[in-house]
Amino acid sequence: MEIDIFTLFPEWFGWFASQRHVSNALSAGSRLEYVNIRDHTPLGAGQVDDTPFGGGAGMVLRVDVLDSALRARYDMDPVELCERRRVVALAPGGRPLDDGLVDELAGEQALTLLCGRYEGFDERIVEHYASDVISIGRYVLSGGELAAMVVCDAVLRKLPGALGHDDSAIEESFSAALDGNPEYPHYTRPAEYRGWRVPEVLLSGHHQRISEWRRERSRERGGSRERRGSG
Numbered sequence: 001m002e003i004d005i006f007t008l009f010p011e012w013f014g015w016f017a018s019q020r021h022v023s024n025a026l027s028a029g030s031r032l033e034y035v036n037i038r039d040h041t042p043l044g045a046g047q048v049d050d051t052p053f054g055g056g057a058g059m060v061l062r063v064d065v066l067d068s069a070l071r072a073r074y075d076m077d078p079v080e081l082c083e084r085r086r087v088v089a090l091a092p093g094g095r096p097l098d099d100g101l102v103d104e105l106a107g108e109q110a111l112t113l114l115c116g117r118y119e120g121f122d123e124r125i126v127e128h129y130a131s132d133v134i135s136i137g138r139y140v141l142s143g144g145e146l147a148a149m150v151v152c153d154a155v156l157r158k159l160p161g162a163l164g165h166d167d168s169a170i171e172e173s174f175s176a177a178l179d180g181n182p183e184y185p186h187y188t189r190p191a192e193y194r195g196w197r198v199p200e201v202l203l204s205g206h207h208q209r210i211s212e213w214r215r216e217r218s219r220e221r222g223g224s225r226e227r228r229g230s231g
Contacts, residue, residue, distance in 0.1 A: 001030045001108065001159060002085075005148050006069055007115040008048065010034035016149045025162040032152065037061075040069040049118050058119035066114065066125050082131040085110035089126050090144035090151070094133030097151065099174035101134070105151070106158035113151060115144030171214075181222030184214040 005013065013034055016022060026032060038046045042064060049059035070078035081087055086108045095101065105111060114121070114130065126133055136147045156162050173183040187198040201213045 001025075001106070001155070002110040003030070003032050003113065003152060003155075004035060004073065004111070005033070005113045005115065005152075006035045006037055006066070006073075007143075007145055007148070008037050008117055009115075009143070009145055010036050012145050013149070016152070019153075021157050021162045022153070025156040025159050028159065028161040030156065030159060032156075035069055035073050037065060037069045040072045041065045042068050052119060056119075060119050061117055061121050061125070063122040063124040066121070066129060070112075070129065078129045081112070081129065085112055086132060087112040087114065087130050088132045088134050088151070089114045089116070089121060089130040090135075090147040091116055091120055091126070091133050092135050092138065092140050094135040096138075097134055097136050097154065099172075099176075099180070102151075102154045102158060106155045111155070113144070113148045115148050117143040178215070178218045179222070181218045184217040184221070 007013075013032075017026070017032060022032070038048055041048050043062075047062075048065045049061050052058070052060050067078055070081060074081055074084075076084075086105070088105075088111060090113060114125070134147075134151065136150045141147060171177045171183065174180050178184075187202060191198045191203060199213065201209050204210070
């Protein structure tokens with residue numbers, strides 16, 4: 001998989017790229033690169049934003065600046081780019097990121113992530129240059145960099161070899177293997193601590209019973225989540 005991240009702060013991603021599962025995915029052939037939007041602005045003094053038409057606080061990332069950065073990277077009209085790769089604008093009002101969407105993204109050969117900043121994107125960027133708008137939650141961040149890391153983390157760990165053991169990504173919270181429910185509880189040594197005993201079934205060595213217990217606990221957690229959401 002190829003992932004390009006368009007950002008004003010490419011240096012923020014050094015720590016992220018050093019994480020084990022990310023470096024594993026990169027070693028296995030995936031590519032993660034960063035484009036500094038400011039390096040390609042056609043405006044003077046590195047300007048990338050401007051005040052919003054109609055008034056209001058904050059600054060807006062300019063469409064001509066993103067146009068220039070995308071053209072420099074891909075040598076084509078950004079309007080046509082969505083025909084070749086999935087271009088994602090990261091914004092609070094977008095489609096919520098969930099496990100199903102992560103699976104979609106992980107199935108792509110190439111992704112481009114656009115990180116907003118300030119008051120966000122000029123809407124023409126979203127309308128004409130992006131194939132998707134994705135949100136990692138119903139809250140506002142100062143920019144799209146953290147959101148891009150979340151998307152990349154969720155996607156890259158789905159790729160073969162990223163976690164060291166491919167089965168690690170099968171039975172996870174909200175996965176199809178668990179019918180979209182949260183993952184079941186986990187325990188490790190010691191088997192008893194301060195009188196708190198690990199469930200006996202997990203110590204039984206009976207794999208079918210353990211599997212049934214885990215599925216039941218997962219369903220219970222899913223039911224609790226739905227009840228909280230409807231309360």
